[in-house]
Structure formats: C-alpha cells, structure tokens
Amino acid sequence: LMWMKENEPEILSKTHKYVLIEDFINFMLCGEYATDYSMASSTSLFDEKQQKWSDELIDTAGIDKDLLCDAKPSGTVIGCVHSKASQKTGLAKGTPVVLGGHDYSCGCLPTGAFVPGVILDVIGTWEMVVTSIDKPLLDMSLCNAEAVIDSHVANGKWAIMVANVAGGMTEWFKSQFAYEEIKQADDEKLSQWHYLVKNASARPVGANGVLFLPHMSGSSGPVVDPESTGAFVGLRNTHTRADMFRAVIEGINFQFLDIIDNLKTVLDKTPEKIVAIGGPTRNELWMQTKADISAKIMEIPEIDEPVTLGAAMLAGIGAGVYDDLTQAYEAVRKKVRVIEPNEKEHLKYIDIYHKYKKLYPALKGIRD
The missing domain is CATH 3.30.420.40 (ATPase, nucleotide binding domain)
Structure with a gap:
C-alpha cells in the first residue's frame, strides 16, 4: 500500500478495499469484507497485543484505515452464500461463509x-x-x-x-x-x-x-x-x-x-x-x-491435507457442528x-x- 501510494497514487485513489486472496473469495461468496486475525498479522499493520488494526502504524504509513477489512477471529461467520455465488459455484444459497486463516x-x-x-x-x-x-x-x-x-x-x-x-x-x-x-x-x-x-x-x-x-x-x-x-x-x-x-x-x-x-x-x-x-x-x-x-x-x-482439514474444522465451529477446537480435534x-x-x-x-x-x-x- 505504501508502494502504491508513492508509485501508483491514481490506482490507490480508486481503491475501495484492500483484500487478501481469501478475503476476496469470501467477498465474492457473500458480499462481506472481512479478514481474520492470523492473516491481518501478515500485513505489518496489526497490533498483536490488542488484536486490532494499529492506528499508530496506519498513521505512520499514511494509509487510509477505511481501505482495510474488519479483522475478526478465525471461525467467525461473516455472511452466507448469495444467489449469484450459488449459481456460479454450485454451493447452496445460505451456506455460512466462515473465516479461515x-x-x-x-x-x-x-x-x-x-x-x-x-x-x-x-x-x-x-x-x-x-x-x-x-x-x-x-x-x-x-x-x-x-x-x-x-x-x-x-x-x-x-x-x-x-x-x-x-x-x-x-x-x-x-x-x-x-x-x-x-x-x-x-x-x-x-x-x-x-x-x-x-x-x-x-x-x-x-x-x-x-x-x-x-x-x-x-x-x-x-x-x-x-x-x-x-x-x-x-x-x-x-x-x-x-x-x-x-x-x-x-x-x-x-x-x-x-x-x-x-x-x-x-x-x-x-x-x-x-x-x-x-x-x-x-x-x-x-x-x-x-x-x-x-x-x-x-x-x-x-x-x-492437514491445512485444508484445519480450515474445515474452523468452518465446522462457525457452522455450529463443533463447540470448540478441542471437540473438533477429537x-x-x-x-x-x-x-x-x-x-x-x-x-x-x-x-x-x-x-x-x-x-x-x-x-x-x-x-x-
């Protein structure tokens, strides 16, 4: 974002949201902008102690905070698959969309x-x-x-x-x-x-x-x-x-x-x-x-595929299949x-x- 600010300011001025790959997929499924804490951590703009976007880092970088998606815990339901996404993917309309990591x-x-x-x-x-x-x-x-x-x-x-x-x-x-x-x-x-x-x-x-x-x-x-x-x-x-x-x-x-x-x-x-x-x-x-x-x-x-299975466990918790990670693990x-x-x-x-x-x-x- 800082590079774009310095080198491609016109493109950045037209940018509505900065989304990571999985955030984009989730948006296309349910129309909601969100990211999880673990992926927010990868941006160097996240306050690990408070687990929220760091106003200090954002201000220092000169970035518009509104560009960033809301950060939420993994396993959080952020919306449901809408009609258009259902038609394109075959996923049932109303399927919960859950943050992975x-x-x-x-x-x-x-x-x-x-x-x-x-x-x-x-x-x-x-x-x-x-x-x-x-x-x-x-x-x-x-x-x-x-x-x-x-x-x-x-x-x-x-x-x-x-x-x-x-x-x-x-x-x-x-x-x-x-x-x-x-x-x-x-x-x-x-x-x-x-x-x-x-x-x-x-x-x-x-x-x-x-x-x-x-x-x-x-x-x-x-x-x-x-x-x-x-x-x-x-x-x-x-x-x-x-x-x-x-x-x-x-x-x-x-x-x-x-x-x-x-x-x-x-x-x-x-x-x-x-x-x-x-x-x-x-x-x-x-x-x-x-x-x-x-x-x-x-x-x-x-x-x-342990990584995929781990993401599925988070989906299961979000959908109410499991109460917590311990139950999902068992x-x-x-x-x-x-x-x-x-x-x-x-x-x-x-x-x-x-x-x-x-x-x-x-x-x-x-x-x-």
Missing part, C-alpha cells in the same frame, strides 16, 4: 499442535517450525532470528514460526548428482528417492565425517544471513554420493535443532513433542535422523506413526552438532 496456523489444528509445548514441523521445499503460545511474545531475540509472531487461528493463542529451505536442498542434490540412482529406480518403477535413501541409510551416523551447511539459498533463521552459502566440509576421495546425501539430511536436521534450541531458550520451556507433516515425512531416514538429533519423539499423523483426530529417538545415536549427533555450529562463522570469515 494462515496455512501453517490451520495445519496446527488437526495435528493437535495448537496446544503450547507441541512443535509442528511442516516440511516441504521449505521447513516451517511452528509452536503455539498463550500470549504475544515480542522479544528481540525472536526478531533477530526472523521468527514470525502471528495471531493464531486458535482463538486466544499466538503462533511463532521460523522457516528455512529444506526439501529444496534434497531436490537440488537429487537433480545434480543422483543420475544413476534415479535411472535404477525408474527402471524398476520405484520412487526416484528409493536408492538415494536406501544407500544413505547404510552409511553411519555422521556420514563418515562429511558435514553439510544447508545455506544453499542463504539462511533465514535462527541464523539470519541471506548472503550465506552452503558447503560440504570434510570430503575425501573415499566418500560417496550416499555419504553426501546423508550429510545433506543431517545438515537440514541440525538446522532444525538450532531452531528448537533457540525457541527453548526464548520460551524457557522444552518442547514436549514434535508433530511432522509434509512429503518428506515418508522419508524414513529423514524422520529417524530428526528424532535422533533432537532426542524427541516424532509423531506423523495419517492426514493427507472428531477428526487420526492415527499417528511414532518414531522414537535412539539415545546412542543422539549422543553421537550431539558431538557432530557442536562441529556443525562452527561451520557458519568459519565460512562467513572466508566469504567476507
């Missing part, structure tokens, strides 16, 4: 991670580490670690989220180095990951001395340095692709532990358990390594696959983790 925040609901003390690990191209808290924590150490503190879709709670590239690095390694493993898997009609994971699983903890700094796209938390670069350290002519791929997975999970350690320090509380969702949860090596490195039990729910709760950490492997990893922590400052000195 931010994707990772919705993902906390069917996984039970809306309870403080539980970590939700959303793993894909990026890895988002999310935990819920009972009050907004405006701490400079979190800001310095690029942690996002948003209002949660679970009313009366807030979410802390730290993100880094994860699956994007394993995809990079596969595409650049794993031609033979891919060809063998394709010939046998197996997943292209099959032999990469199988061979790496046969290598010992610590990848025979190979360390990997997972900063191929810079680092965004808890080390914040977009100019940082990735690196393999400790390579010898006896190492194999399996060693290197295992080092990539271990490096990503060391990065995860770094985030957890930072949250533990700031919150002064040790996470009780970790719930993981996303495509890489099917990678047994990745998940077992994560459990061993963090020394935490990993729970992997049998849910195909109604949709799925079986979980549990991965126990190996204490002996954890002790080995702690020593390697201390070496990993030295990589960034050492390589930063070389880069600078």
